[in-house]
Amino acid sequence: MFDTVLIANRGEIALRVVRTCRDMGITSVVVHSGVDADSAAVRAADRRINIGPADPRRSYLYAPAVIEAARLTGAQAVHPGYGFLSEDPDFATICAENGLVFVGPAADVMARLGDKSTARRMMADAGLPVVPGSREPVGTADEAAEVARRIGYPLIVKAVAGGGGRGMAVVRDAGALLPTFRATRASAQAAFGDNRVYLEQYLHGARHIEIQVLADGHGNVVHLGERDCSVQRRHQKLIEESPAPELPAGLADRLAGHAVAGCRAAGYRGAGTFEFLVRGDEAAFIEVNSRIQVEHPVTEMVTGIDIVREQLRIAAGEPLGFDQDRVRRRGASVECRINAEDPARDFAPCPGTLTAFHAPGGPFVRVDTHAFPGAQARPEYDSLLAKVVTWGQDRDQALARMRRALGELRVEGPGVHTTAGLLADVLDDPDFRAGRHDTTLLDRRAAS
Amino acid sequence: MTGADHQGPAATLAALHAALDRVLRDAPRPPTHVVVRSGGESIELTWSAAVAPPPAPEAAPPAPVEAEQPAASDGHLVRAPLVGTFYVAPEPGAPPFVAVGDLVEAGQQVAIIEAMKLMNPIEADRAGRVTAVLLKNGEGVGYDEPLFELDCDGQG
Structure with a gap:
């Protein structure tokens, strides 16, 4: 095992990784x-x-600064967290060239999965169901129109280099195709330096279900079950839970099987997430996130497995210490993302100084946060302030504890608004309570 | 250094002392060895050729990497523009770019920071007299960490 790990991130995830390093007796460098x-x-x-x-x-x-910091501090490995350099194959390559272990999959695997069009084709070849769409990136307006005629409307234009809800736009009818196609290409060029896009059928009213996997690079691949992340605003998740409520019988197991097969086909190593859209009994692969995810705590709560610890063990070359039969899931867990955003102004980020911050506590509540009184929500970085996570023997109990926890949470500061109030309302939404909500829930609530 | 006209021994000694004062006032740092002779009028001053470690500044010097915000200082601080390894001289064994007491011009190279195997010249961003070198040769340095303290009074 490494004796020093450098954490190339900030906020709650940097603190999250520091904590597991401490548990494992590893020196952490932030x-x-x-x-x-x-x-x-x-x-x-x-x-x-x-x-x-x-x-x-x-x-x-800035990779050179991160690498130099690792060299100066004698770190043997770099944990990239999520966002920033976490899915940058060039950074993984630079780490390797400088004798550092990148905590994540091999650079070439990450490059193939990061190219969303290639990942789609690779997973289709591995037998995973994919949403009908273009098999290759679409380069011209004529090609786009031809694919659109084949798959129909609504459809979604996605940047090949996008992901995590970024770089995509929905097209409702033929009249909007060309302007949206051009605009998405332009914004993809600006955001990712890659203007390639592809087209997919847009599954309106689908649920977002994802499978957490661990692969050790020695042939062992396990899944840690599913998460439902259907409560989203503009393709950004706000509430996640495990297990997914009210799925058709056998569907979660089928998706888990797909994820494990996809992992093997890709030669994946590390912790990863296979994302699917689910409508009724139909499911389709959308993308792989080759990193730790924001919502990993709900899986940790139901499995008792520290995913960051497994990431570090796998990166150090150790085999998984358990097989699929040993992964036991117990109860239900929910996570609410407390962002410094104003739901009343279309979730506009509202940076500022926190004059008060009080995290909830008590039985079966976990809060992953970097906030404290006097801390600043900075405009340069993402708006996530805290993740409030609860566990219960069943979903209702986990949700009741979440209501209690959100009631205890206090975040105050001049101009600072959060998603907490909105999420508390969602907990009481009849569709959400019944577990029959989909990714349109927040839009419908906003419209009503 | 020799000189002074043939006068009485006391006058010669006084002349030697005066010369010594002048030399020491303009010296970049104290000599390591001083000889004053009266018979035959002689002053000998020796500065070690090796790079002498800079005198420890009054304020506690920042630890290499874990530096807290620097202690309040009257002088101007030349800060690291990038993370890397700090070097006072162009190569091992060479005299340092600057030492305490030296006058530097804005834009004059004062150090090197090595990052990703590249030697990045570090320049003074203002003119002034170096009052402290805050890091040791070969120490790691974080972004924005103070490297030198300059007294810029009357130097713009």
Whole structure:
């Protein structure tokens, strides 16, 4: 096992990784930008190093600074968290060239899965159901129109380099196809430096179900069950839970089987997530996230497995210490994302200083947060302040505890709004309570 | 250094002392060895050729990587523009770019920071007299960490 691990991230996930490092007796090094010098992760880490100014392109996204920091601190491995450099195959390659272990899959595997069009084709070849769409990226307006005639409307234009809800746009009818096709290409070029896009049928009213996998690179692949992440705004998840409620019998097992097969086909190593859209009894693969995910705690709560610990063990070359039969899931867990955003202004981020922050506690509540009184929600970074996670013997109990927890949460600051109130309302939504909600839930609530 | 006209021994000694004062006032740092002779009028001053470690600054120097915010200082701080390894001299054994007491111009190279095997020249961003070198040669340095303290009074 490594004795020193560098964490190339910030916020709650950096703190999350520091904590598991501490559990494992590993020295943690947190890199930070100038404005994060006093962050919760920096305070908790064994060592810290300033790698650049607030602008993430010059700090958290700047590979040379991260590598140099690892070299100076004697780290043997780099945990990239989520976002930033976590799915950048070039960064994984640079790590390897500098004798550092990148905690994640091999660079070439990550590159193939990160190209969403290639991943789609690869998974279709491995026998996974995919949403009808273009098999290759679509380069011209004529090609787009031809694919659209074949798959019908509504359809979705997705950036090949996108993912995680970024770089996609829905097209409702033929009249909107060309403008949306051109706009998505332009914004993909601006956001990812890659203007290639592909087209997929848009499954309106689908649920978002994903499977957590662990693969050790020695041939052992297990899944840790599914998560339902259907409560979303603009393709960004807000509430996640495991198990998924009210799925047709056998569907979750089928998806888990697909994910394990996909892992093997891709030569995947590490922790990863296979995302599917589900409508009725139909399911279709959409993408693989080759990193730890924000919502991993709900899986940890029901399986008792520390996913970050498994990531580090796998990165160190150790085989998984358990097989599929040993993965036992118990009860239900829910996560609410508390973002510094104003739901009344279309979830506009509202950075500011927190004058008060009180995290909920008590039985069966876990809060992963980097917030504290006096902390700043910075405009340069994402708006996630805290993840409130509860566990119950069944979904109703987990949800009741979540109501209690959100009632205890206090976040205050001039101009600071959060998603907490909205999420508390969603917990009482009849469709959500019945587990028959889909990804349109928040839009429908906003419209009514 | 020799010199001074043939005068009485006391006058010669006084002249030697005066010369010594002048030399020491302009010296970049104290000599390691001083000889003053009266008969035959002589002053000998020796500075070690090796790079002497800079005198420890009054304020506690920041630890290499885990630096807290620097202690309040009257002087201007030249800060690291990137993370890497700090070097005071162009190559091992060579004299340092600057030492305490030196006057530097804005834009003058004062150090090197090695990052990703590239030697990045570090320049003074203001003119002034170096009052402290805050890191040891070969130490790791984080972004924005203070490297030198300059007294810029009257230097713009």
